[in-house]
Amino acid sequence: MGLIVQKYGGTSVRDLPRIRAVAERVAAVRKAGHDLVVVVSAMAGETSRLLGLAEELAPAPNRRECDALVATGEQVTAALLAIALAELGCPAMSLLGHQIRIATDSAFGRARIKSIDAGRVTSALAEGRVVVVAGFQGVDVADNITTLGRGGSDTSAVAVAAALKAECCEIFTDVEGVFTSDPRICPGARKIARISYDEMLELASLGTKVLQIRSVEFAKRYRVPVHVRSSFSDAPGTWVVEEESSMEEVEVSGVASDREAKVTVHRVPDQPGLAAAIFGPIADAHIVVDMIIQNVGADGMTDMTFTVPRGDLQEALRIVRATASRIGAGQVDAASEVAKVSIVGLGMRNHAGVAAKMFRTLAEHRINIQMISTSEIKISIVIDAKFEELAVRALAEALVGRGEESV
Amino acid sequence: MGLIVQKYGGTSVRDLPRIRAVAERVAAVRKAGHDLVVVVSAMAGETSRLLGLAEELAPAPNRRECDALVATGEQVTAALLAIALAELGCPAMSLLGHQIRIATDSAFGRARIKSIDAGRVTSALAEGRVVVVAGFQGVDVADNITTLGRGGSDTSAVAVAAALKAECCEIFTDVEGVFTSDPRICPGARKIARISYDEMLELASLGTKVLQIRSVEFAKRYRVPVHVRSSFSDAPGTWVVEEESSMEEVEVSGVASDREAKVTVHRVPDQPGLAAAIFGPIADAHIVVDMIIQNVGADGMTDMTFTVPRGDLQEALRIVRATASRIGAGQVDAASEVAKVSIVGLGMRNHAGVAAKMFRTLAEHRINIQMISTSEIKISIVIDAKFEELAVRALAEALVGRGEESV
Numbered sequence: 001m002g003l004i005v006q007k008y009g010g011t012s013v014r015d016l017p018r019i020r021a022v023a024e025r026v027a028a029v030r031k032a033g034h035d036l037v038v039v040v041s042a043m044a045g046e047t048s049r050l051l052g053l054a055e056e057l058a059p060a061p062n063r064r065e066c067d068a069l070v071a072t073g074e075q076v077t078a079a080l081l082a083i084a085l086a087e088l089g090c091p092a093m094s095l096l097g098h099q100i101r102i103a104t105d106s107a108f109g110r111a112r113i114k115s116i117d118a119g120r121v122t123s124a125l126a127e128g129r130v131v132v133v134a135g136f137q138g139v140d141v142a143d144n145i146t147t148l149g150r151g152g153s154d155t156s157a158v159a160v161a162a163a164l165k166a167e168c169c170e171i172f173t174d175v176e177g178v179f180t181s182d183p184r185i186c187p188g189a190r191k192i193a194r195i196s197y198d199e200m201l202e203l204a205s206l207g208t209k210v211l212q213i214r215s216v217e218f219a220k221r222y223r224v225p226v227h228v229r230s231s232f233s234d235a236p237g238t239w240v241v242e243e244e245s246s247m248e249e250v251e252v253s254g255v256a257s258d259r260e261a262k263v264t265v266h267r268v269p270d271q272p273g274l275a276a277a278i279f280g281p282i283a284d285a286h287i288v289v290d291m292i293i294q295n296v297g298a299d300g301m302t303d304m305t306f307t308v309p310r311g312d313l314q315e316a317l318r319i320v321r322a323t324a325s326r327i328g329a330g331q332v333d334a335a336s337e338v339a340k341v342s343i344v345g346l347g348m349r350n351h352a353g354v355a356a357k358m359f360r361t362l363a364e365h366r367i368n369i370q371m372i373s374t375s376e377i378k379i380s381i382v383i384d385a386k387f388e389e390l391a392v393r394a395l396a397e398a399l400v401g402r403g404e405e406s407v
Numbered sequence: 408m409g410l411i412v413q414k415y416g417g418t419s420v421r422d423l424p425r426i427r428a429v430a431e432r433v434a435a436v437r438k439a440g441h442d443l444v445v446v447v448s449a450m451a452g453e454t455s456r457l458l459g460l461a462e463e464l465a466p467a468p469n470r471r472e473c474d475a476l477v478a479t480g481e482q483v484t485a486a487l488l489a490i491a492l493a494e495l496g497c498p499a500m501s502l503l504g505h506q507i508r509i510a511t512d513s514a515f516g517r518a519r520i521k522s523i524d525a526g527r528v529t530s531a532l533a534e535g536r537v538v539v540v541a542g543f544q545g546v547d548v549a550d551n552i553t554t555l556g557r558g559g560s561d562t563s564a565v566a567v568a569a570a571l572k573a574e575c576c577e578i579f580t581d582v583e584g585v586f587t588s589d590p591r592i593c594p595g596a597r598k599i600a601r602i603s604y605d606e607m608l609e610l611a612s613l614g615t616k617v618l619q620i621r622s623v624e625f626a627k628r629y630r631v632p633v634h635v636r637s638s639f640s641d642a643p644g645t646w647v648v649e650e651e652s653s654m655e656e657v658e659v660s661g662v663a664s665d666r667e668a669k670v671t672v673h674r675v676p677d678q679p680g681l682a683a684a685i686f687g688p689i690a691d692a693h694i695v696v697d698m699i700i701q702n703v704g705a706d707g708m709t710d711m712t713f714t715v716p717r718g719d720l721q722e723a724l725r726i727v728r729a730t731a732s733r734i735g736a737g738q739v740d741a742a743s744e745v746a747k748v749s750i751v752g753l754g755m756r757n758h759a760g761v762a763a764k765m766f767r768t769l770a771e772h773r774i775n776i777q778m779i780s781t782s783e784i785k786i787s788i789v790i791d792a793k794f795e796e797l798a799v800r801a802l803a804e805a806l807v808g809r810g811e812e813s814v
Contacts, residue, residue, distance in 0.1 A: 016460065016463050016464060019464065053423065053483075054486075054487065056423050057427065057490050057491045058490050058491065058493065058494035061494075062489065062499075065486040065487075065489045065493070065500075065501055066486070066490070068486040068501050069482075069487065069490075071482075072479035072482050075475060075476070075479050075482075076457065076460075079461075079473070079475040079476035080460060080464060080472075080476065082469065082472045082475075083468040083469050083473070083476075086465065086468075086472070087464060087465035092469075092472075093471070093472075094472055094475050096552075098505055098550075099550050099551075120550075143505075143506050143527075144506075
């Protein structure tokens with residue numbers, strides 16, 4: 001039997017009883033004959049607690065030191081899980097980012113993994129040990145501790161699985177898998193059994209917070225099969241895998257939605273370089289812009305609309321207003337109450353009319369579309385936030401076709 | 408101005424206001440022109456909290472994992488102090504055991520420092536930063552995290568001071584320095600201004616818990632002047648330094664005491680190898696034996712008495728009784744209510760009559776002496792524990808001669 005990498009998130013290790021339960025699960029898999037690497041997050045709430053301490057000392061605490069600070073959360077969980085495993089008679093060893101050289105760049109708080117030295121892990125596995133890896137953390141070239149950003153332990157797990165050429169990477173979480181739409185909104189939402197990396201990337205970037213998007217990118221690049229499943233049951237969850245021919249038949253595999261804020265710059269002179277002039281200063285402020293829409297202009301002017309996270313709206317507005325007056329654009333409007341709703345599916349590439357069906361469904365529910373943006377396997381629209389749930393439910397029912405039980 | 412190493416213990420960094428206060432103190436010293444390395448302990452109570460978690464999972468948790476676990480305590484303090492310093496406009500950088508290669512052996516929980524790579528520290532100092540070092544921790548040759556045992560941050564600080572050839576090492580603690588006797592017992596106890604390494608070694612090993620004994624050994628070997636002082640005042644504390652001629656004049660520089668338990672093995676056959684037979688199995692059980700007394704025997708038999716920490720008495724008795732029956736010794740007795748009281752002073756080497764004066768003082772107070780042991784600069788006696796405070800007070804008054812204010 002081959003090597004499996006498992007990852008347990010913060011809620012799965014939130015207290016000692018849960019850690020003991022994870023240890024029992026791991027020991028059982030080990031006993032069944034698998035080699036096992038377990039990647040763990042900090043106990044739920046710990047990262048926020050530590051950042052809270054830092055922010056009490058400084059409103060904008062030094063980022064390098066914050067990473068050294070919060071990395072202790074995963075270190076604690078890893079050591080405790082190794083202790084619990086040893087107590088069950090399952091030899092285990094915790095390993096930290098610096099001990100297995102999870103080499104990253106130096107972008108503290110959102111570092112990207114560059115390489116992993118599998119040697120230390122494989123030799124511990126060869127000694128018959130379960131290896132418990134502290135997720136979320138790495139080291140840069142100067143041996144500074146770095147962290148990978150929210151959800152980074154997913155990426156740690158997939159990266160370790162890739163480096164070790166594991167059979168698969170199991171992501172244990174507090175949901176049962178990836179759903180066609182949010183089960184809290186659509187009671188008829190269905191768990192997806194298999195989904196392609198590309199579809200998952202679109203869903204992950206669309207607010208389905210089951211997997212960190214970079215972990216999916218990693219999985220796709222290194223072809224690591226990822227199994228997203230519940231840590232509270234043995235039921236199979238969702239496999240995220242390479243595209244399979246049967247997947248093509250499904251037009252729409254999922255509906256996702258996210259609250260955003262919208263900014264429109266009116267009457268932008270329609271000249272080369274002006275998009276860069278608008279979005280450069282926003283990027284410099286580390287504000288992540290999501291959708292950008294620019295329609296063809298008239299009389300040498302165009303309107304430019306984009307969405308940002310709600311928390312960044314005021315800062316983005318301040319920046320854009322300054323830019324607008326500098327480049328001679330017109331008024332800048334904003335709306336903080338919009339939602340982006342997207343449908344994703346490999347089948348869109350070959351099936352005509354999905355967009356038309358989407359727009360017709362929304363029209364039937366009298367939902368006005370403010371913006372539209374499409375990619376090969378995704379269609380996103382922006383609507384008034386008050387219609388978010390209605391739109392998701394209606395689209396799931398009409399397009400994913402599993403609405404029998406929906407309200 | 409030269410380089411100073413400062414160490415702040417757990418009570419000095421117990422919460423955010425204290426950490427901020429330490430940052431202010433450090434920033435002021437830096438502003439005065441000193442290069443500065445600050446070694447920190449975990450916030451008071453944190454090490455015990457973490458060990459408590461481990462012990463809830465396993466009665467005897469894996470030692471390697473415990474070290475990885477508790478090392479997070481110092482990591483958190485170091486990062487927080489660096490954040491607080493940066494906030495005061497004082498550039499700082501935390502460095503962990505593995506980042507400055509505090510190389511130790513692999514004795515988890517009580518590792519000994521073998522070397523320190525000063526390069527990373529000196530280059531950070533050269534950039535004008537205060538370096539905050541996580542105390543108590545190191546790494547072994549396989550890059551496993553190790554810890555140095557209770558009080559280990561003292562040793563970290565002195566070792567760093569030695570490696571960097573610092574001017575001195577300041578140990579900030581919750582007492583004002585080293586006292587001639589325990590101020591809680593003797594209100595007339597006097598703070599010692601200067602004391603030699605050897606005297607401090609004797610006092611440290613005798614229960615004066617101001618400095619970890621290994622830190623004093625390190626300071627002596629590398630001739631690091633150590634300044635033990637209060638983190639709550641600017642008053643000078645006690646300098647622990649090389650022996651100075653004026654010190655010789657003081658017969659007794661301090662009185663110390665400690666509660667212990669006593670074990671006597673009667674009628675041990677007076678043959679080579681029997682002491683080894685008795686103490687070998689005790690050492691194998693990691694029980695630290697303190698005093699050992701064996702008097703000249705009669706009729707081929709001798710009595711052997713030794714002291715151990717009270718918590719280890721039952722285990723020691725079990726082992727010794729097994730040994731006694733194997734080697735044909737007689738009865739084994741124990742007393743758990745004894746105290747060891749010691750007087751220490753360089754002057755004893757040249758001044759006759761100190762021991763006689765000590766014994767006479769005890770006799771005047773009708774305190775019976777159960778055991779006596781002496782070294783070049785120390786005399787220890789074991790007495791009934793109920794006389795401990797009386798003996799310390801009487802000896803401090805009679806010998807250290809500062810008893811005017813004592814009760």
